[in-house]
Amino acid sequence: MKKDKSKRLSDWEKKFSKEVKIETSKQFFHETDEGININPLYTKEDLLGYTFNDIQTLPGEWPYTRGPKASMYTNRPWTVRQYAGFSTAEESNKFYRKNLEAGQMGLSVAFDLPTHRGYDSDDELVMGDVGKAGVAIDSVEDMKILFDGIPLDKMSVSMTMNGAVLPVLAAFIVAGEEQGLDRKVLSGTIQNDILKEFMVRNTYIYPPEPSMRLVADIIEYTAKEMPKFNSISISGYHMQEAGANNVQELAFTLADGMEYVRAALSKGLAVDDFAPRLSFFFAIGTDFFMEIAKLRAARTLWAKIMQDFGATNEKSLTLRTHCQTSGVSLTEKDPYNNIVRTSYEALSAVLGGTQSLHTNSFDEAIALPTEFSSRIARNTQLILQNETGVTNTVDPLAGSYFVEKLTEDICSAAWKIIEEVEEFGGMTKAVAAGMPKLSIEESATKKQAKIDSGKQVVVGVNKYKNPKEPKIDVLVIDNEKVREDQIKKITTLKIERDSKILEGHLSRITEAAKNNSGNLLALSIEAMRARGTVGEVSKALEDAFGRHYATNVGVSGVYGKFFEKDEKFMEIQNKIDTFEKENGRRPRVLIVKMGQDGHDRGAKIVATSFADLGFDIDMGPLFQSPKDVAKDAIENDVHAIGVSTLAAGHRTLVPELMKSLNAIDKNNKIIVFVGGVVPEQDYQFLYDNNVSAIFGPGTSILVSAEEVIKLISKKH
Amino acid sequence: MINLRDRIIAGERAAIAKAITLVESSREEDINHSHELISALIKSPGHAIRVGFSGPPGVGKSTFIESFGSHIVNKNFKLGVLAIDPSSNFTGGSILGDKTRMSEISKNENTFIRSTPSRGSLGGIAVGTREAAIILDAAGYDYIFIETVGVGQSEITAANLVDIFTLIVGPGSGDELQGIKKGITEYADIFIVNKNDGDLASQASRTASDYKSALSFYNKDNNELETQVVLVSSIENKGMDEVLNSFNKIVEFNKSNNRFESRRENQLAYWLEEEVRNKILLQLSKENGIPGLIENEVQRIISGETGFYSASKTIIDTFLGKK
Ligand code: B12
Ligand SMILES: Nc1nc2c(ncn2[C@@H]2O[C@H](COP(=O)(O)OP(=O)(O)OP(=O)(O)O)[C@@H](O)[C@H]2O)c(=O)[nH]1
Numbered sequence A: 001m002k003k004d005k006s007k008r009l010s011d012w013e014k015k016f017s018k019e020v021k022i023e024t025s026k027q028f029f030h031e032t033d034e035g036i037n038i039n040p041l042y043t044k045e046d047l048l049g050y051t052f053n054d055i056q057t058l059p060g061e062w063p064y065t066r067g068p069k070a071s072m073y074t075n076r077p078w079t080v081r082q083y084a085g086f087s088t089a090e091e092s093n094k095f096y097r098k099n100l101e102a103g104q105m106g107l108s109v110a111f112d113l114p115t116h117r118g119y120d121s122d123d124e125l126v127m128g129d130v131g132k133a134g135v136a137i138d139s140v141e142d143m144k145i146l147f148d149g150i151p152l153d154k155m156s157v158s159m160t161m162n163g164a165v166l167p168v169l170a171a172f173i174v175a176g177e178e179q180g181l182d183r184k185v186l187s188g189t190i191q192n193d194i195l196k197e198f199m200v201r202n203t204y205i206y207p208p209e210p211s212m213r214l215v216a217d218i219i220e221y222t223a224k225e226m227p228k229f230n231s232i233s234i235s236g237y238h239m240q241e242a243g244a245n246n247v248q249e250l251a252f253t254l255a256d257g258m259e260y261v262r263a264a265l266s267k268g269l270a271v272d273d274f275a276p277r278l279s280f281f282f283a284i285g286t287d288f289f290m291e292i293a294k295l296r297a298a299r300t301l302w303a304k305i306m307q308d309f310g311a312t313n314e315k316s317l318t319l320r321t322h323c324q325t326s327g328v329s330l331t332e333k334d335p336y337n338n339i340v341r342t343s344y345e346a347l348s349a350v351l352g353g354t355q356s357l358h359t360n361s362f363d364e365a366i367a368l369p370t371e372f373s374s375r376i377a378r379n380t381q382l383i384l385q386n387e388t389g390v391t392n393t394v395d396p397l398a399g400s401y402f403v404e405k406l407t408e409d410i411c412s413a414a415w416k417i418i419e420e421v422e423e424f425g426g427m428t429k430a431v432a433a434g435m436p437k438l439s440i441e442e443s444a445t446k447k448q449a450k451i452d453s454g455k456q457v458v459v460g461v462n463k464y465k466n467p468k469e470p471k472i473d474v475l476v477i478d479n480e481k482v483r484e485d486q487i488k489k490i491t492t493l494k495i496e497r498d499s500k501i502l503e504g505h506l507s508r509i510t511e512a513a514k515n516n517s518g519n520l521l522a523l524s525i526e527a528m529r530a531r532g533t534v535g536e537v538s539k540a541l542e543d544a545f546g547r548h549y550a551t552n553v554g555v556s557g558v559y560g561k562f563f564e565k566d567e568k569f570m571e572i573q574n575k576i577d578t579f580e581k582e583n584g585r586r587p588r589v590l591i592v593k594m595g596q597d598g599h600d601r602g603a604k605i606v607a608t609s610f611a612d613l614g615f616d617i618d619m620g621p622l623f624q625s626p627k628d629v630a631k632d633a634i635e636n637d638v639h640a641i642g643v644s645t646l647a648a649g650h651r652t653l654v655p656e657l658m659k660s661l662n663a664i665d666k667n668n669k670i671i672v673f674v675g676g677v678v679p680e681q682d683y684q685f686l687y688d689n690n691v692s693a694i695f696g697p698g699t700s701i702l703v704s705a706e707e708v709i710k711l712i713s714k715k716h
Numbered sequence B: 001m002i003n004l005r006d007r008i009i010a011g012e013r014a015a016i017a018k019a020i021t022l023v024e025s026s027r028e029e030d031i032n033h034s035h036e037l038i039s040a041l042i043k044s045p046g047h048a049i050r051v052g053f054s055g056p057p058g059v060g061k062s063t064f065i066e067s068f069g070s071h072i073v074n075k076n077f078k079l080g081v082l083a084i085d086p087s088s089n090f091t092g093g094s095i096l097g098d099k100t101r102m103s104e105i106s107k108n109e110n111t112f113i114r115s116t117p118s119r120g121s122l123g124g125i126a127v128g129t130r131e132a133a134i135i136l137d138a139a140g141y142d143y144i145f146i147e148t149v150g151v152g153q154s155e156i157t158a159a160n161l162v163d164i165f166t167l168i169v170g171p172g173s174g175d176e177l178q179g180i181k182k183g184i185t186e187y188a189d190i191f192i193v194n195k196n197d198g199d200l201a202s203q204a205s206r207t208a209s210d211y212k213s214a215l216s217f218y219n220k221d222n223n224e225l226e227t228q229v230v231l232v233s234s235i236e237n238k239g240m241d242e243v244l245n246s247f248n249k250i251v252e253f254n255k256s257n258n259r260f261e262s263r264r265e266n267q268l269a270y271w272l273e274e275e276v277r278n279k280i281l282l283q284l285s286k287e288n289g290i291p292g293l294i295e296n297e298v299q300r301i302i303s304g305e306t307g308f309y310s311a312s313k314t315i316i317d318t319f320l321g322k323k
């Protein structure tokens, strides 16, 4: 029997209403984090009335919604590119070579935090951080070891480096040179995306304006000298990981891209001279269809943006991207679940048409990956490529009423934000005013509230908990040994080099930085070739530019709003009120980040939520030393210090903090607790150092707050 | 208490901190202890110059203190900072953010930096700020900076705490000039125009000259020092020497003609009166029978049994024991 369309729809509507027991399906939608409404049903009508998404177009055709290339994976699958690095160059090199043998296709280097922030491994300031969260690279010598036995003319290398981008890229170029290769043949990507560092990633060194000059100098140099090298990887990844929703991630990333295009144009380059070498980097979280649609929307909008910049080369118009599955979606609890999460996310990235992909390991929320966990992560992609058939068809979800509509919805929501940023005068101005950072922090805080209140389910964390958590092996890095090795290498380097020549190069860098003359990458190559260190070149630039200190305060009231009239929330508030009555003031907690660890999402969320609950919160700046923290804590007579540690510096930094506290006041009654990524293997060590409580990933704020007020009350 | 006093005078960091907690506390026994302590400390005053910084939110008070503070500390002065943080939250908690902008001076051995949540107390300062300054003075600090909450109208209380009262303003729209009424110039010894850098530089210097000419209208009588106007950039550390010179000028001038001391004496009178007023109010709200009487009188006014003014008189007379 044939029915007409509207009759069928109304029949469906009736059935639906009956099944879910509501008046109309219109009331039945799911609102995403982005504020987009997801309906229970999409039909052909949902394909109409679009502004951005033209569903008629084909892959490799303007505006490239369906893919930058016509053939996509049918010709060549995406590149399996796993981000890795730890300890010394020797150790990381061994690890890379094994991975390449096992099917990995491209390299992606993770540097340690001292390198990111422009400090050499022998710098006192970074004692706890050397080799911990990435590989320590101090000079060309280290860089050569890192790629020993890996031909840089054949292997494309991606480097996540932004702050100390000049000496590190320079060292890479010289390492290639000393492998006997002209820089013209080097292929790969340097992240070189400084704007998002100020927003969310926090490995900046210099203030925003001179930092933008470094970006432009690199784009200029590579456009002329390194035709196969991507001069920048414009990254939304870190924004989503810091808490941005997908629309924010997309909008701020594209707006960053526009800013970089302008910076390059200001160097006198023509748009098609450099735009083909701009690449992108997005995160792929658990919202399956949203992520697919995001990648399609990204390509659509970038084509439009670049056309407005006057680009005509097709390579300038197409957005090519690397993707990484979301680390923040992975849990410390019941960690094998993470393999499943990562698989879905990887599928999402592939259906969205990514050019390369990193899949996270299941021990993500515990420590750097082990050989075992890395293998599973890599194989997740290899199975997808070789066993599932997803590579046989280009953009297989095109024409899906839902995915097409979602693509359009994301485009228009992101475009609104981009227009706001433009009104601000572009991303540099918006970033300086703290606008994107604040809106991302607001989203992050909402997310935490949704999870803590159970509105959003995380399996194994706030529902379906595993009563018997498995024990898993973790990668342990002997940070003192790494530091010793690095110091030895630096000492030899400094003996063997000609310091006079080097000093000349370094002072030329400072001069050129001051006078806004010359190309700073070209000058850095000279200095690194003369065996300067990452720290020395960074210092030469700092002498001209100064160092940047962030001063952002954060949101307020966002967490509390979710818990109006919540019993647990009010119970804690009452405890705090009682404490105030008995003690003459509110419980006061100093929340700190020590060392070079720039993960501030957790610390900020805890700070704002604790304040909503009624605590007085002192918020330390990033990169404090244990000594500074102790002084701050004593002077403000806080009841407790909450150390937020995610980059594995706690084994050095926490004992130092205790020492410093006792040095100022050996009778102090300050309670110290620790939050963040702490492997279970470290718990006893911390307790032995007088840490009162440890709150790992996934701890509900209400749980930690209750424990903290209990501990403080007990002591006072 | 004596022990605490000695430790403060010896400059012991933890003792100073505990003492400030004591003077800020709302607990009855703490209040009594703090009175004892302050009375003891007042007997051995130091030599600190107390400087107040007021100005609208976000104008750069904390950033200025970071920059100017570094300048002072580099000249080997000891600096205490009392930052009254406005960021009180709807549930009563707060995030104290001023200090995140003072990370350089915080590290220095010769500083003591304390943040206090304002808790809505009036006048841009907090309960205990005056006493905290006394503690830092006794502990031997050369300068004590007080960052007030930028509240605009109620600078008088803050001004009565300090030897130099500073108003920080931004590259202005000119609207702020409306604020330079006769009243404020009486309290402000110096105007600092901040953010004289980058895109804002030209606007900042225009603002400074606007202030100068506006101030010349309201100038004080002949034997008073004219209100200083200094142009600075806190992020580029520009103008800090000029500020220090102006401070020195103000102090020297005031000391040379006895204004310095007489100002402190007037402030003492102000605070004594404040203290008495507050105590009476507190007593009034606690005195046996008074709160009930007030309620009762309100009802009697409403029902027409008595009038507003006679009700007031009845209450006061009862309170003072005349009835
Ligand atoms: C988000 C994230 C990022 C973001 C950070 C954004 C930001 N502004 O914070 C980005 C993408 C920028 C990033 C970058 C890097 N990251 Co990262 N990152 C993560 C990730 C995925 C989640 C962390 C997070 O924010 N979680 C959400 C928040 C809310 O949780 P949380 O901080 O754990 O806080 C909760 C509890 O721990 C506790 N808590 C925490 N602090 C406190 C404090 C108090 C007072 C209390 C009461 C409670 C408490 O309560 C909170 C609420 O539940 C973790 C892995 C993971 N899943 O944990 C890796 C991880 C921390 N990163 C890692 C690394 C190596 C890096 C890099 C150094 C990589 C590199 N070499 O370049 C960079 C450098 C960043 C930097 N500047 O330091 C490693 C660290 C390895 C280790 N510890 O051994 C991890 C563990 C991943 C891994 N397994 O490899 N990262
Ligand atoms: N361009 C420029 N910006 C400044 C300067 N001083 C402060 N700022 C910026 O102004 C903003 C507010 O600075 P704060 O020092 O927090 O201002 P504040 O008056 O202490 O603010 P509240 O304590 O919140 O009232 C920050 O973004 C500073 O970076 C300056 O000299 N030049």
Ligand SMILES: [Mg+2]
Residues within 6 Å of the ligand: B061, B062, B063, B097, B098, B147
């Ligand atoms: Mg301030």
